[in-house]
Amino acid sequence: MTIAPTSDRQPQDTLTGSQWRAALPWLIAFALLLALPFVFRSSSAITVMNQMAITVIFALSYNMLLGQGGMLSFGHAVYMGLGGFFAVHVMNTLLVPLPLLPLFGGLFGLIFAIIVGAFSTRRAGTVFAMISLGVGELVAASSIIIVSFFGGEAGVKGDRTEAPAFLGINFASQTQVYYLIAAWMFLSALAMYLFTRTPAGRMANAVRDNEERAEFLGYSQRTVRFMSFCAAGFFAGIAGALIAINFEILTEENLNLTSSGVILLVTFLGGVGFFIGPIVGAVAFTLLQSVLSLQTDLWQLYVGLLFLLAVMFFPGGLTGVLAMHGPAWRHGKLGLLTVPYLKLTAVVVTGILAAACFLEILFHVRHASVGENTMRLFKLTIDTHAVWPWLATGGVALICLALANRLAPDVKAAWDAANLPAKGSARR
Amino acid sequence: MSIPAVELTGVHKSFGKAKIICGVDLSVAPGERHAIIGPNGAGKSTLFNLITGRFAPTQGTIRLHGEEIQGRPPYEINRRGLSRSFQITNIFPQLSVFENVRCALLWPMGLRYSFWHLVSGQSELNARADDILERINLAGRRNVPAGLLAYAEQRALEIGITIAGGAEVIMLDEPTAGMSHSETDAIVALIRQVTEGKTLIMVEHDMGVVFNLADRISVLVYGQIVASDTPEAVRANAKVQEAYLGAALEAAE
Ligand SMILES: Nc1ncnc2c1ncn2[C@@H]1O[C@H](COP(=O)(O)OP(=O)(O)O)[C@@H](O)[C@H]1O
Ligand SMILES: [Mg+2]
Secondary structure (H helix, E strand, C coil): CCCHHHCCCCCCCCCCHHHHHHHHHHHHHHHHHHHHHHHHCCCCHHHHHHHHHHHHHHHHHHHCCCCCCCCCCCHHHHHHHHHHHHHHHHHCCCCCCHHHHHHHHHHHHHHHHHHHHHHHCCCCHHHHHHHHHHHHHHHHHHHHHHHHHCCCCCCECHHHHCCECCCEECCCCCHHHHHHHHHHHHHHHHHHHHHCHHHHHHHHHHHHHCCCHHHHCCCCCHHHHHHHHHHHHHHHHHHHHHHHHHHHCCCCHHCCCHHHHHHHHHHHCCCCCCHHHHHHHHHHHHHHHHHHHHHHHHHHHHHHHHHHHHHHCCHHHHHHHHCHHHHHHCCCHHHHHHHHHHHHHHHHHHHHHHHHHHHHHHHHHHHHHCCCCCEEEECEECCCCCHHHHHHHHHHHHHHHHHHHHHHHHHHHHHHHHHCCCCCCCCC | CCCCCCCEEEEEEEEEEEEEEEEEEEEEEECCCEEECCCCCCHHHHHHHHHCCCCCCCCCEEECCEEEEECCCHHHHHHEEEECCCCCCCCCCCHHHHHHHHHHHHCCCCCCCCCCCCHHHHEEEEEHHHHHHCCCHHHCCCCCHHHHHCCHHHHHHHHHHHHHHCCCCCECCCCCCCCCCHHCCCCCCCHHHHHCCCCEEEECCCCHHHHHCCCEEEECCCEEEEEEEEEHHHHHHHHHHHHHHHHHHHHHH
16 A cells, blocks of 8 residues: 555654643643732732633633533633622521532533533534524523513622631732632643543543544443533533632622623634634733723724634634644744744734724714814824824725735745644644 | 344335335344445445434334334444444544544443543553554554554554454455555455454445355345345355356456
């Protein structure tokens, strides 16, 4: 048979060697989590980090469905929200020490996932997506109706400091809350990673790739999906309980379709093809959100545009883009790309800023009160009713677009050159 | 006589109004190598799909080791010791070649839906998967996503996945289709080796392969079995000559 030479077979690692290599990222992450509050001390920074960590768990749990299991859900926030509401109620009983609370949130998410998964995981694809949407809508609607559990529009409040003290800690300080959330994030991420390395997790990938073939290897596609679905519900519930701890309030916003949509966006932006994709997505998105939302009312528009660009040009998300450069890096040819990339980046960033300014001016004209003709943009005061700001921002944006088009062939050529000796190296 | 490994009685299958399988009776003894031949569109793949649970028969019974299996889902039939390959390659394209084979070993090795075992810790599992890769000559492509393999490599992987679990009954749908002579020889040698002491049912167009490998041959024409006998008897059968084999044999010579 004409089959590639056996010489490029990867040597089997020694057990301890490969175990070390597998453990290293986790050790680094552990150290990083310990150190972060010493680097970013401000209370607003810790707020952002807490938010980030919760989003990381939620996004990873979402990717158990989307990336690992091939299930597109439009209603995953339901499991986070329900876990969170339940956790608030448990917190308000004042019986459970705070560090154990996420377990309750997780169990509640799991139970609801078992109920829904029992009928929604029969098929992937459109049917699954539609059921997730329906359940999402249903739960969001009931949250307004079942006031005793969901607290109506006001939501359900709690006070974490009243929970029984744990080793003398009462979680009044934000840093204590940070470490609690970070610990749960670390454990959850580790557990979700290990799940992917079990028979159930491996078969989740197999069913995603080819559900029919999996059935001819002894596995019911439905059961395989059901297990991933339940696990995802459990970890989403943990994220919900951490919301309860961090914000001390849960509202309909934590389980509605918007939240479900956002986590799809976050996960996709980070990249569904790799385990760390959702982590990258959650970190990037939370940063973007907290920075942009302070600067502009239009931040959701920008995030939406970013999502569109990702879907159209980088379906592998941020991690996909990074991974694309693996072969060039292994060949030591990444240097070839530096100059073309710098040029392109300069043009694209300028173009985006110009386009954003154009949008901001437009927004200002439409929404500012009558007679208020000036706005501040990047420390400049601009008369939005004059012609030149429109011409300048629009013109620069268009010129940058044209320039980017001109630069594209150069980048393509550099890319091809950097990937030239790519034979037989298409490894994962 | 012992209980047949696979036994079909009065099996019919219609898709809407089209009657594709019209009353098939077939018995394959344990340890037998049985070939099913017939013109394109005769219903050979459909027959495979009925036996392996992809479709339920419209009528009739199908027994595996004496137990009725018609209408059961594929995974249950597979767990009872029947494994099949597909005429159109059916693999896990994003998983590595190694992962493809390992997935085929998980259930037979008793790991089932476990979420408390790590696959990396299962040394026998991994050793067996690597062993299969050696045997299908794909060890050098171990970590390549299966979707990137060349056609012939994918065919080899398809067979590797099918035989990996060591099923008692192995069904191969046109295993050598589209392969060169040397590739065919290698695959036939492999099939002979791995089906030693097992029951093999295969659909095959290459008459050289059929007469080389099969203990018995069934000829399927328009959804009916017109002959089911030893290779010599089938070769001499006038009905077969007329319906199909004459032309096919001439082509093979
Ligand atoms: N799922 C299906 N639905 C409708 N018709 C089918 C289906 N599968 C097969 N057929 C028809 O059954 C006939 C036999 O097909 P097949 O079993 O693939 O033949 P063979 O494998 O002998 O070449 C063909 O005419 C095909 O169109
Ligand atoms: Mg066929």
